[in-house]
Amino acid sequence: MSFYGVELGSRLLLGTARYPSPAILADAVKASGAEVVTVSLRREAGRERGGQTFWSFIRGLGLRVLPNTAGCHTVKEAVTTAHMARELFDTPWIKLEVIRDDETLQPDVFGLVEAARVLAEDGFEVFPYTTEDLAVADRLVEAGCRVLMPWGAPIGSARGLNNVYGLKALRAHFPEIPLVVDAGLGVPSHAAAAMELGYDAVLLNTAVAEAGDSVEMARAFAIAVEAGRMAFRARPMEPRDMAVPSTPMIGRAALGDRDRVIEAR
Amino acid sequence: MLISVNGERHELNAETLDAALTALGYGNAKIATAVNGRFVAATLRERTRLSDGDQVEVVAPMQGG
Numbered sequence: 001m002s003f004y005g006v007e008l009g010s011r012l013l014l015g016t017a018r019y020p021s022p023a024i025l026a027d028a029v030k031a032s033g034a035e036v037v038t039v040s041l042r043r044e045a046g047r048e049r050g051g052q053t054f055w056s057f058i059r060g061l062g063l064r065v066l067p068n069t070a071g072c073h074t075v076k077e078a079v080t081t082a083h084m085a086r087e088l089f090d091t092p093w094i095k096l097e098v099i100r101d102d103e104t105l106q107p108d109v110f111g112l113v114e115a116a117r118v119l120a121e122d123g124f125e126v127f128p129y130t131t132e133d134l135a136v137a138d139r140l141v142e143a144g145c146r147v148l149m150p151w152g153a154p155i156g157s158a159r160g161l162n163n164v165y166g167l168k169a170l171r172a173h174f175p176e177i178p179l180v181v182d183a184g185l186g187v188p189s190h191a192a193a194a195m196e197l198g199y200d201a202v203l204l205n206t207a208v209a210e211a212g213d214s215v216e217m218a219r220a221f222a223i224a225v226e227a228g229r230m231a232f233r234a235r236p237m238e239p240r241d242m243a244v245p246s247t248p249m250i251g252r253a254a255l256g257d258r259d260r261v262i263e264a265r
Numbered sequence: 266m267l268i269s270v271n272g273e274r275h276e277l278n279a280e281t282l283d284a285a286l287t288a289l290g291y292g293n294a295k296i297a298t299a300v301n302g303r304f305v306a307a308t309l310r311e312r313t314r315l316s317d318g319d320q321v322e323v324v325a326p327m328q329g330g
Contacts, residue, residue, distance in 0.1 A: 015330030025328075040329025041297065043271040043322065046290035051325020055295050058326065068329045076302060083304035084297035084324055155330070205330030 001200050003036075003147050003178055004093070004125040006064070010035045011195070012225045013066065013180065014218070015205025022057055024214050029061055032218035036064045038095060038203065040071075041085055066127060068095040073108070078115045082124060094119060095127045095149070095182075105155045105183075109136040113143055120144025129182055132166035134173055141177060148174065149182035149203065152194060156206045158186025161193055171198045188217075188224030195228025196236065269320045283310040285321065296325050 001008055014034040019025035029037060039058060044051045058065060067085035072078040075098065082094045098115055100108035107130055116126045120143055128140050132150040140148060150170060153159035161167060162184065171179060181194040182203040191202045202225060211217035254260070267276055270289060279285035282298060282305060298305045299322040305313050315321070 015328075017328040017330045019328075038329050040327045041324040042327040044294070044296060044325035045271065046286075046323075049294070051296070051327060052294055054328065055326040070329055080299050080302060080304050083306075084299060087304075087306060088295060088297045088324070088326055 001178065003127070008035050008064075008201075009033075010222075010225075011201040011229060012191075012222055013038065013182075013201060013203040014208065015203070016058070017205055018209035019214060020209075025209075026057075026061065028208055028214040028218040029063070031215045031222065032208065033222045034063065036066050037061065038066045038068055038205065039089065040068050041081065041088060064093075065089050065091060066093050066095050067091065068129075069097045071099070072097060073099055073111075075111045075115045075118065078111070079118050082115075082119050086124065092123055092125045093127065094124050095129060097129045107131060107151075109133065112136070113139045116140055116145055117143035127180070132163050132170050134166075134169060137170055137174065141174070145177075147178045147180065149180045151183040152181045152190060152202075153184025155183040157184050158207060159184050160186060160190035161197075164193070164197070167194070167199070168197055188220045191221050192224040192228035192231070195225055196231045198232050201225075266315065266317050268315055268318070271321070271323055277315075280314055281311055282313040282315060282321065285315055286310065286323070289323075291323065294325065296323050298323055 001011060010033045012032050012034050013036045014029055014032050015038045016025055067089045069078045069081040072081055078096060078098045085094060096116055098108045098111040100106050109130060112128055112130060116128050119126050126145045127147045127149050128145050129149050130136055137148050153162045178200040180201045180203050181199050185191055185202060185204045186207050194202050208214050208218045267274060277285050277288055279288050301320050
């Protein structure tokens with residue numbers, strides 16, 4: 001799997017927020033096998049060194065970072081934040097978030113497309129956090145996005161895949177574009193389900209960070225992502241409405257009253 | 266000169282963004298900056314003159330999802 005020409009072995013991208021401690025974050029990242037972690041940026045006062053400490057910590061992990069524009073509500077905010085992130089983290093990658101609704105953190109897809117176009121023209125490699133809407137996805141690709149990241153459910157909700165039909169349609173419509181389910185996953189089976197649909201990867205944060213045991217949960221998600229991918233490659237059977245006996249009926253001994261009725265006909 | 270830095274007002278004797286950051290104690294910290302909502306690259310801070318009432322934003326790496 002590759003994003004913008006960068007080959008990756010792991011199909012799990014992990015967020016770095018809300019962990020009980022930096023040590024647990026580091027252990028969870030290791031257990032997840034993730035090669036990409038998401039990061040953000042926030043105001044820092046002159047003599048504070050919180051951001052500097054975090055940056056040293058992230059560099060110590062030796063992984064690729066995907067900065068986000070979390071908290072941005074306008075194109076201008078998102079574009080300025082992306083520029084600051086590119087300089088800080090020295091990467092053209094940007095997880096583009098333009099949020100419309102504070103309750104659901106639903107993306108402002110109109111602002112998202114506009115910001116994606118501005119950034120792509122400026123050399124950014126945009127990972128747009130979007131809905132599963134096909135037309136919006138098409139616009140994002142037109143704008144220059146070569147990765148799409150539809151939500152499974154609202155950020156931090158742990159609801160899983162709210163619209164499997166929509167996600168399947170997106171996969172079918174964009175066979176060549178790397179698709180990542182981003183947000184809303186709560187348990188490993190949600191991640192496995194996304195991968196079984198043929199998604200290329202999943203991005204999650206809260207489900208691991210807020211689990212009772214973040215490290216164990218990170219490992220569980222890693223296994224689920226791999227299992228889901230294997231299942232997709234193995235081409236699952238289609239569901240059907242009626243039962244089909246798995247054990248062959250030919251040669252079965254006739255032992256019951258029902259058999260005698262059938263044989264008498 | 267009165268400028269706003271991350272939403273807080275500061276009376277500074279600094280003509281440029283670079284001088285203001287030094288006065289505020291950022292030193293060689295890993296930060297990114299914007300003035301009045303526009304990104305200012307590190308290489309341009311020395312050349313970026315500040316005016317009374319300017320709004321400066323200074324950000325650093327942070328945990329994110």
